[in-house]
Amino acid sequence: MTAPIASHRRRSRWIIIPIKILFGFIALSLLMVAIYRFVPPPVTLTMLFDPNGITKDWTSLDAIDPDMARAAIAGEDGKFCSHHGFDVDAIAKAAIHNASGGRIRGGSTISQQTAKNVFLWQGGGFVRKGLEAWFTVLIEAMWGKQRIMEVYLNVAETGIGTYGVQAGAVRYFHHGAGKLSKAEAGRIAAVLPLPKKRAAVAPSGFTRRYGNTITARIGVVQRDGLDSCLR
Template sequence: MARRAARKSLPRRIIGLIVKVVIWFVLLSLLWVGIYRFVPPPVTATMLINALDGRGIHKTWLPLSQIDPDMARAAMAGEDSKFCSHHGFDFASMKKAWKSNEQGDHIIRGGSTISQQTAKNVFLWQGGGYFRKGLEAWFTVLIEALWGKKRIMEVYLNVAETGIGTYGVEAGAERYFHHGADHLTPQEAARIAAVLPLPKKRAAIDPTGFTRRYGNIIARRMGVVRRDGLDSCLR
């Protein structure tokens, strides 16, 4: 009888343990996201992993109010033009990107929104996998609910990799143009945005080939972002 009772209680103990783990994860993730609503993330997993190559971590935090507005417009033009209108996920773009991947097409922009990229960059690690994608979705929901659009863009522009060992648009502007991100020309902002998808393989200064063409495309799209008020949530 005792053995039967033990066998019956084992599934209950496992379920109870899983429930406790889930509850603790939810509480800790809420606390983590809540803290970063007000405190700049000191370091990310991407920064630490990349630092293993000996190139260090070069970054300088700059509030969104001090970043040239053209930089946010360039990020939206290059990565997520619907940033102000979606709630973290752009399902139409995700579907389009998935179809292009299935067909083997060359994709300039992926299906991830700036909110998703921010969640991944700050709280998780690079790379695919359904488990990480699931965590990314969870943290995307949290930052959309607890941070708001301005904070999401602010954090994104400060933690995104803008070059080898370089993070954030302030460090990127200093690296490429020898001045801060508080005064960028539209072309400079577009070039930094063109680097974001592949920062280890592209450079914003004297870009050639695809990077130059993509930067020019982003510069033109920035005019649409400004004219159509697509950046209204950041004003």
């Protein structure tokens, strides 16, 4: 009888340990999201592993020119105020486009990008995408749109070793994010997808055209109330 009992205990242990790890992860992630609802994330994995150093300056959403958030919506996530973390149409279109070859296109929302930037690492893979989805659900439920946008505009990489629109504005235009013009906001938003390869000062080619397009869309975002959740 002793051997079967010991074997049963070993099997039970192998079941209990993963369950404990899972519940520990859930508890820790809930705690981190709850803390960052009120406290600025001090550093991210992307920042820690950036060989170019870290230049950042946390700035509240109220102190950032509203056109910067509108530019982010125009360039990154037109349905930011209407979805619950995921834009199914954008994800489907990106998948179809990527399957046909050519330049890879992402379908991530601002909420997904914020979840990745704050809690995870850069790069792909099913594990990271799954964790990204989990944290996206959490911040949508616990933060709300204004906090998500505020954190996004403070942790997004805006240049080499530069994080957040405040540091980006100072780097490129020599003034704070509270004084951004529509054109300047559009240029910073154009840099966001590839901050290590694009610059907001004297942009050329695609970056210039994309920045101009975003600048033109800022008025549309405001007129159509696509930023209504931030007002």
